[in-house]
Amino acid sequence: MESWSLSKHKLILLILLVFMVEQLQGVCIEDERKALLEIKASLHQLPYRFDVSKLLTTWVDHEITQGDCCNWERIRCDSANEYVTDISLSNLFLRDELSYWRDNGVQWSLNFSPFLRFKELRSLDLSWNFIDDTIVSTGLDRLSSLNKLEILNLSTNNIETNIFPLLGPLTSLRTLDLSSFNGYQYSPTYGTLFIFLTS
Template sequence: MLFKLPHQMGKSLLWVVILLIAVNAWGSSGCLEEERIALLQVKAHMKYYALGKSLTSWANDTKSDCCKWYMVTCNNTTKRVTNLELSWIVDRNGGGWYINASVFLPFKQLITLDLIGNQLAGVVENGGFDKLSKLHNLEMIDLSYNQLNRSILSSLSHLSSLKNLTLDSNPLNSPPNSSGHETLSRLSNLELLRITTIHMEDTNVLSVLNLKDFINLKMLVIDHNNYQSFGPFNDINALSSLEVLDLSQNFIEGFETSISLTGVSGRITNNSHLQLRLNSIFCNMTKLLQALAAFQAVKSLELQGNNITTIDEIHALKNLSNLEDLFLGSYFLPNTFLHKDFLQSIGPMNSLKVLSVRLVSFL
């Protein structure tokens, strides 16, 4: 016997059935089949290098949901891969290897690509990271602790969507060519850049980085290198957005001259959140401290580990009227820093909230 349902109730039941079918379809399929196959291709590309336990969950099984695989994150709605955290999966005894970045192209919504510590020595021919420029959602790449040389910089310069790039602990030691194509440039959306503990032959920071292109850069960390100067500072308008500048553990003799002669301080200090980290930079501290007086809006200043030997050297810091955090710990601070004249020498800093003077030895 057939029953005729009221028109409105019939429409409601129809939508319920459609919704149940859709929910069931999403729930049963898991990740997209094309991306499951692509992940297996990534695994195959790395099969001679990957540690045995790292990718065991990446099984060639149509019933296996790749969104639940180790080191894979998917969008909850689209089920597309958004994050690949493929760090430390390469056997360190296997030697350097060359990647084909094109294997990541099927992941149309990829946001983060982490390849830390994988013994990468470079890319195969026609398989550079510039291929990933087609991934318009790609915001973060971490290539730290690999064996990449300077040629990787021009390849990465094509990734205009990048906001976060980390190249820590790569040698980057090939000499620059005459064309200048082996510098990092054009990344106008970049907000964070880390290139620390490397062995580049350059003595000039700006021969490595074309900072005038990085108009949205907020954090620049290039500590533990051998740079001896920062510039010439010509057309460095990108620094107006800078919030953190870390030049620690360098040999920057010319930094104090650069910032005093070119008016760079005026560009940087438009941002009242600026932190300057100048720990152990092995330069002329008297000149540096005098030059820092121009950074009126600096909020946090770190100078630990520098050769500050007299109270008079830091007298100029009293002009930093917006300074909230001041760190002066040093291996060379004299015991006169314990005297009341020390506080008088830096003058009234009404905005100062934290003052750290860490005495390691007494002279």
């Protein structure tokens, strides 16, 4: 009986040790994890027709583990320092939902300010989401603070504001996709624009 009790304590200690080691390695940056959860929360502003519970299902806030955002879908981190380097939120919705958006003028009022917290971000894809002009007034004007951003895809969205002055200071940008920029309509301001920038 005594040996079972001793074995039980050793097992508990081993489990605690494994848990502590997991906590120390492979965990994303806390501020970036919170920013991703804010981005996911913004989906709840969409009309009831959209079942947002099926979107970004791995983006969860676990009370114990805090959730390692480097293992979340559509996210890539630098293996050396665990900073988020790639966010791909392209085409979050089903084709019939996108048709509904187009036909009924539904738009995603995305607050851009959480994206400014990803200091190592190299690639950001927000295409095919019918994002509206809210993105401009909530932080896109401070995009230049992401001085490592090389790829930005904003294609097939409903941003009607001229964003070129906001992108000018972003000297690290190498690829910019603004194709079908105003939803399915041809935008005379932008037309179809896909730019490869060189240093």
